[in-house]
Amino acid sequence: MLPRARRAGTAIGGGVTKPARTRVAIIGAGPAGLLLGHLLRAEGIDCIILERQSRAYVESRIRAGVLETVTTDLLRRLGIDARLNAEGLVEDGFNLATDDQVIRVDLKALTGKHVTVYGQTEVTRDLIEAAPERGLEIIFEAKDVELHDIESDAPFVTYVADGAARRLDAAFIAGCDGFHGPSRKAIGAGAEFERAYPFGWLGILADVPPCHPELIYANTADGFALASMRSRTRSRYYIQVPLTDRVEDWPEDRLWDELERRFTPLADRPVVRGPALEISIAPLRSYVFETMRRGRLFLAGDAAHIVPPTGAKGLNLAASDVVYLADALIARLARDDESGLAGYQARALERIWKAERFSWSLTRLMHRFPDEGAFEHRMQVAELDYVAGSRAMQTAIAENYVGLPL
Structure with a gap:
């Protein structure tokens, strides 16, 4: 049960605070929350973003880096594209590989389209840096965030900042705070779907030139491997590892040896070694929380769905959620039109499930599953052979990879 509303000026968490007020309270300063805030401010709608972590922490998080045209078009629409245009790598293709092809x-x-390699870290920094001049307020290190009275017409958020308890009243709340944030929990019980995968991705980021001019997704005898890049001088590599593996099990030399072994037969250039900027292991799963609305609270991004990184859909799917939600909130707050909010969940889920399907299918195709044997691998080889000789199959993959229409 959600806590009851407290009167303005009463004690909250041991302090006394005068409530602040905004039209949309946004929880989370990841790309979803930041993009939503910029879209609302572009239409003159007041909003405030609350972020649990510090600005330095948010700007240093290492995330994906393949942007669909939906996402790059959105950044250009907002006029936050100077570094994207200067530093983004336009990729006209990508590669699926086995041990010998x-x-x-x-x-x-x-498709007539492309993707752009530009790190999510850079997107986040650009959006944060542009916030002050656009009048977008971001409150970092907002701790103990709680959502209240979300089914009433006067929802509010309480949090602690600078050692003081605070309250933010709003007309609507947008939960863009990821799977572990308070927004999804405030929704309560809902329609939930999940598929956990029996492996993880061990990744290394290093300032070395990539071994290939375009991404390579490889299904090798030793499991999946990915050669990607963040720039022409910064590479990001991944290999499939058991969930029982730890980063400590993989000294840098061992990881570079494994990458050389997997990509030497496939890439245009040798794998260049260099000191790791970051090494991490990420589990893979597919997850959808279909209940994206409760009263005046709406979910967007990872708060509502998670995709395996195989299809490069995470950030891009968050961007499409935000476009739908921004349109709906603007219609309601500027024109008193409720139809967009009423249809937000259905509209978002239609695209979410298609992206989930693509990410799931590519994950199935390119990884070695420990509970499967020779027959299942032969099916993967047969499908990849079919892809190699079928323009129709390649077109279907390409259409999904560049992003389906909004």
Whole structure:
């Protein structure tokens, strides 16, 4: 049960506070929350973002870096694209590989579109840096965030900042705070779907040139491997590892040896070694929380769904959620039109499930599953052979990879 509303000026967590007020309270300063805040401010709608972590922490998080045109178009629409245009790498294709063949999927020829390699870390920094001049307030290190009275017409949020308990009243609350944030929990019970995968991705980031000009997703005898990049001088590599593995099990030399072994037969250039900027292991799962609304609270991004990184959909799916939610909130707050909010969940879920399907299918195709044997691997080889010789199959993959229409 949600806590009851407290009167303005009464004690909250041991202090006395005068409530602040905004039209939309946004929980979370990841890309979803930041993009939503910028879209609302572009239409003159007041909003405040509450973020649990410090600005330095948020700007240093290492995340994905393949942007669909939906996302790059959104950044250009907001006028927050100077570094994207200068530093983003336009990729007209990507590669699916096995131990002995590389299948290039020509995105430009098949769809007329491309993807852009530009790290989520850089997107986040750009959005934060642009916030002050756009009048977008971000409160970092907002601890103990709680949502109250979300089914009333006067929801509010309480939190602690600078050692003081505070309250923020709003007309609507947008939960953009990820799977572990308070927003999804405030929804309560809902329709939930999950698929956990029996492996993780061990990743290394290093300031070395990539071994190939385009991404390579490889299904090798030793499992999945990915060669990608953040720039022409910074590479990001991953390999499939058991969930029981730890980072400590993989000294840098061992990881570089494994990457050399997997990519030497496939890449244009040798794998160049260098000191790791970051090494981590991430589990993989598919997850959808279909109840994206309760009263005046709406979920967007990882608060409502998680995709395996195989299809490069996480940030891009958050961006499409935000476009739908921003349109709906603007219609309601600027024109008193409720239809967008009423249809937000259905509209978002239609695209979410298609992205989940693509990420799931590519994960199934490119990884070795420990509970499967020779037959299942032969099915993977047969499908990759079919992809190699079928323009129709490559087109279907390309359409999903560049992003389905909004």
